[in-house]
Every structure is written in structure tokens, then in C-alpha cells.
Amino acid sequence: QHIGAYQVKMPGGEQITFLDTPGHEAFTAMRMRGASVTDIVVLVVAADDGVMPQTIEAIRHAKAANAPIIVAINKIDKPGADPSRVRQELLSYEVVVEEMGGDTQDVPVSALKRTGLDKLEEAILLQAEILDLKANPHRSAEGTVIESRLDRGRGPVGTVLVQRGTLMQGDIVVAGSEWGRVRAMLDDKGKQMTTAGPSTPVEILGLSGAPAAGEPFVVVENESRAREITEFRERRQKDKAAGAAVGARGTLDQMLARIQAGEQKEVAVLIKADVQGSAEAIQVVVQKLAHEEVKVRVLLAGVGQITESDVQLAKASSAVIIAFNVRATSQARELAQRESVDIRYFSIIYQVADDVEKLVKGKVAPKAREKFLGYAEVRKVFNITKTGKVAGCYITEGLVKRGTGVRVLRDGVVIHNGELTQLKRFKDDVREVARGYECGLSFANFENLQEGDVIECFEVEMVPG
Missing domain, CATH: 3.40.50.10050 (Translation initiation factor IF- 2, domain 3)
Structure with missing residues (x-):
């Protein structure tokens, strides 16, 4: 049972904590709360594949979090490996490695053959030294929830990263809108622990529920304070949900x-x-x-x-x-x-x-705001002598009204903007057609209709500034 965060002890006594994959949901959600959980991003790029879509996404996440990047060029033992191509490709995403005159460290490694891993560790420690990363262990613990789950035998289990202070067994913690007394703490190898200092990832048992990934956690002095905080957060969450609906x-x-x-x-x-x-x-x-x-x-x-x-x-x-x-x-x-x-x-x-x-x-x-009315899907296109092309449509969402604005979408891209001139059900002209019904539509000055096109219907309304 792995917890998405691991700690490695170096021969010199230093410790490095690795957080799982940058594409991790927590990685995205945590930045929103203002405190980036990672100090350094290690970007792993395969020497044979080069920069892939998920690499680009990881670079964007790292830049948005203002975290320094170390590039690990992996699989250098493979026959088609070309580290210089990777360095070249990274240039177009504003990641300039030292060899190209930039300030980003890059380390060629092979995870399979274990070559270059010591160099990668050295690069991380050097970057940490430059950043002068320090935390005070002599205070009550604070940190972030990396992930959480419900375990059948043990109840809610939260994986947390202690960022400041020291977490101890028996402490009362509040994580998001959940709280509890730390009944047990386990490290990434499943061994029991009694204390966890800064930058230590641990699994904690004893919470009232599974907190959301990316939520901050803090140690509080007593149960009544914990209840007070969680009740306040629950109320705030409900208000946020109500606000989103607006x-x-x-x-x-x-x-x-x-x-x-x-x-x-x-x-x-x-x-x-x-x-x-x-x-x-x-x-x-x-x-x-x-x-x-x-x-x-x-x-x-x-x-x-x-x-x-x-x-x-x-x-x-x-x-x-x-x-x-x-x-x-x-x-x-x-x-x-x-x-x-x-x-x-x-x-x-x-x-x-x-x-x-x-x-x-x-x-x-x-002040003018578009109000979305509905979507219709073109099922068949008919040629009518006097009218021209008419789309036989099925309303998939909301409703379609005559005289409102329409857009024709093909594969999610707008190909026409205009007005709806005719709206019919069977032979009758109608004002509007609701979801689940079929209808015939025709447009002013537009005949390039195809089966599978989506019609988006909207009206422009004036809203107070």
C-alpha cells in the first residue's frame, strides 16, 4: 500500500521526500490554496519519446506554481535514446537547460539500470541548498493532505505531508472539514511511527471522514476547537456550493x-x-x-x-x-x-x-450577456423546394426558440453564427421546442448543414452592471 509520497534517506544522512506524479489531482488543487506543496519539480522525460502532452501539462503546472524544475532525462540505456533532442524540444516550452545556456539542471538517468540516480539526488540537494529550504520542527504541526481513502478495516485514512512543526500520535488534527485524534501513524513502508517532522509524508488514522486532496491540515489544542473549525468549514463549503449555482x-x-x-x-x-x-x-x-x-x-x-x-x-x-x-x-x-x-x-x-x-x-x-438556451443535434438534412435546406433535429439539452441567436458547431468548433428563421414541429410553426422532442430548423443565409452538427441556441439579455 503506497501513499503517493515517499521519503528517501541519503548516505550522507539527508532526506528527500518525493510526491507522486505532477499530474496528480492534489498538485493542481493545492496551488489554488496559495501554498505550493512541492519545493522542486523533477520533470521526467523519456529520452526515446521526447516531450509528450503530459510533459507539457506538467511544465505548465510547475510554472504556475513557480516551482523550480530539474529535468531527469530517463531511459538513456535504450537504443533510440537522444538526450540532446529532449533538451532541444524543451526550449520551445521555455525550459532552458544549463547545457543550452539556461539555469535549469538536467540529469540523464536510467531507472532500469539505476545509472545517474545519485547525480539526480545531488541535483535535488543542490537546488534545495540554493532555495535555502528550512522549517521549524519545534511547533504544532501544519501541512497538506496529499490523498485520502476509506479503508474497510481502518476507516478513513489520510495521507498528509507535514510542512511545518512535528506531528505526534495523539494530536488532534483538523483536515479540511474533517477532524480526529491521530490514533496511529504509518510511514510510506507501512511502519508505525510516533512522531513526524517537517517534509515527512505519513498516513494518519482516526479522522472522522476522508478529507479532500489538497486541503490544509493543522493540529489544534482541543476537541471543541476542532469541532468549531470543521463546522465553520462545512458551512463555508455549503455557501460555496450555493454560490457556484449563481x-x-x-x-x-x-x-x-x-x-x-x-x-x-x-x-x-x-x-x-x-x-x-x-x-x-x-x-x-x-x-x-x-x-x-x-x-x-x-x-x-x-x-x-x-x-x-x-x-x-x-x-x-x-x-x-x-x-x-x-x-x-x-x-x-x-x-x-x-x-x-x-x-x-x-x-x-x-x-x-x-x-x-x-x-x-x-x-x-x-451589460449585454449571452444566456444559453439549449442544444439540438442534427439527425437528418432535408432539401425543401422553397425553403432550402432544413435540419431535422433532436433537442438534447434545454430548449430552442424561434427568433433567437444560433450557432452551428461541428466537432466543438463554431462554423456559423446567425438567427433561426424557421422552427417547425411536423408541419406546424412553433415558438419553442423543449428537450426530448424533434423539430425542423432552418437558418438565414446558411445551407452548409451536415448530419451530426450541433445547434447551440442562445439569447442576449441585458444584465445590470
Whole structure:
């Protein structure tokens, strides 16, 4: 039973704690709470495969967390291994290794043959020395939950990383909205422990429930204080859930309020567009809007639909997602709603500039707001003599209304923006059609319809600023 965190003792007596995979959910969620749990990121790149999509994602996470990177070029024993290709590929993601004149250490290793691992350990210790990492062990413990689970025999088990102070058996801890007395502590090899100092990963037993990964944990003086804190956090969680239901508008207004209060000195954005040219153009436009007091940080400018990993990246850095002629996958939409991540859809580049400029200046966003009505899926396309092409559709979500704005999406990319001219059920003209029903739709000045296209229906409403 491994716990996602391991401690290695060096021959010289030093100890290094390794946290599992940078793609770990905890890695993303922890940054959101402001204290990055990792001090150093070891980026493992295979010498034969080179930079893969998950490598790029890991680099973004490390940069967003402002954690220094050490590159471990693995599998150098393989016949097709080419470490210099890896170093070259990393340049395009702004990771410049020392050999290329940068300040990022890189170590060629082979995990299978165990070559170069001592050099990697030396590199980590050197980086730690440069960063001057220190913690006070003579105080009550504080740290972060790395992961948790429900064990059939032992109840809730939390894996925690002690970051400051010393955790002792019998201490009363609060982790997220759970609390309990530490009945037992185990290290990564399953051995019993009575104390755990800074940077020690341990499994603790005795909590009232399984806390969420990334939640902070603290030791408190007594049970009544623990109950008080957990009750407050539970209430706050319920309020947050209620707030998320109000929609993304709240999150944007909160960001504006934070800027006006002088708390937030940067606006983080994540850009996804239908083509690379648009993504680059939007990136240039939003970066020009930076103010001397408020900077604009672009976490990512990419193409294609919005995925869950985009939402997680935005959540971790409290960013707004700018979607230009693309849409989010249904899983990403649900995650964004759950985590109150603001996804803003645009089809005109000037609107992006206006919106971001208003965010930067701390003013209220535009008064005209799009209200999503529903989705319809094109099942069949008919040619009608006088009307032209009519789409036989099935309403999959919400409803479709006549006279409202529509967009035609093909593979998650907008191919037409316009108005709905006709809406029929059988032979009758109708005002609206709800989810689960079939209908016929036709559009003004657009005939390039295909089976499998998705029709998005929306109306523009005016909201108070």
C-alpha cells in the first residue's frame, strides 16, 4: 500500500521526500490554496519519446506554481535514446537547460539500470541548498493532505505531508472539514511511527471522514476547537456550493471586487481558440492590456475544445477561460460549474479585448450577456423546394426558440453564427421546442448543414452592471 509520497534517506544522512506524479489531482488543487506543496519539480522525460502532452501539462503546472524544475532525462540505456533532442524540444516550452545556456539542471538517468540516480539526488540537494529550504520542527504541526481513502478495516485514512512543526500520535488534527485524534501513524513502508517532522509524508488514522486532496491540515489544542473549525468549514463549503449555482458571473464580479480592493494584482487568463492564428492574436491583444498595477498572465494559448485539464489549470491559478469559437466538453463544463471556473465565450476579438480591459481596470464587465438556451443535434438534412435546406433535429439539452441567436458547431468548433428563421414541429410553426422532442430548423443565409452538427441556441439579455 503506497501513499503517493515517499521519503528517501541519503548516505550522507539527508532526506528527500518525493510526491507522486505532477499530474496528480492534489498538485493542481493545492496551488489554488496559495501554498505550493512541492519545493522542486523533477520533470521526467523519456529520452526515446521526447516531450509528450503530459510533459507539457506538467511544465505548465510547475510554472504556475513557480516551482523550480530539474529535468531527469530517463531511459538513456535504450537504443533510440537522444538526450540532446529532449533538451532541444524543451526550449520551445521555455525550459532552458544549463547545457543550452539556461539555469535549469538536467540529469540523464536510467531507472532500469539505476545509472545517474545519485547525480539526480545531488541535483535535488543542490537546488534545495540554493532555495535555502528550512522549517521549524519545534511547533504544532501544519501541512497538506496529499490523498485520502476509506479503508474497510481502518476507516478513513489520510495521507498528509507535514510542512511545518512535528506531528505526534495523539494530536488532534483538523483536515479540511474533517477532524480526529491521530490514533496511529504509518510511514510510506507501512511502519508505525510516533512522531513526524517537517517534509515527512505519513498516513494518519482516526479522522472522522476522508478529507479532500489538497486541503490544509493543522493540529489544534482541543476537541471543541476542532469541532468549531470543521463546522465553520462545512458551512463555508455549503455557501460555496450555493454560490457556484449563481453562475460564473459571481466569480467574475468577485475577481473585480478583489482587484478594486487591491488584493489581486494580476488577471490570469487561459485562451482556447478554433485556430492557432486566433489564439496567438488574442494572446497579443490581452497582453497589451496590462496595466502598471495589474498584469495580465496568459497561462496557455491553445487550439481545440476546452478539456478538463484546462479547467483544472484555470482553477489552480484562479484564471478566466477565454473560449474563442470553441466550446467546452460536457465533462469540462460540469467541472467548471462545480469549481466556479469562469468560461467566457466569444466570437469577436474586440469583445475579448473590451472584457479583459474592463477586468484589468477593475470595472464591471459588459451589460449585454449571452444566456444559453439549449442544444439540438442534427439527425437528418432535408432539401425543401422553397425553403432550402432544413435540419431535422433532436433537442438534447434545454430548449430552442424561434427568433433567437444560433450557432452551428461541428466537432466543438463554431462554423456559423446567425438567427433561426424557421422552427417547425411536423408541419406546424412553433415558438419553442423543449428537450426530448424533434423539430425542423432552418437558418438565414446558411445551407452548409451536415448530419451530426450541433445547434447551440442562445439569447442576449441585458444584465445590470
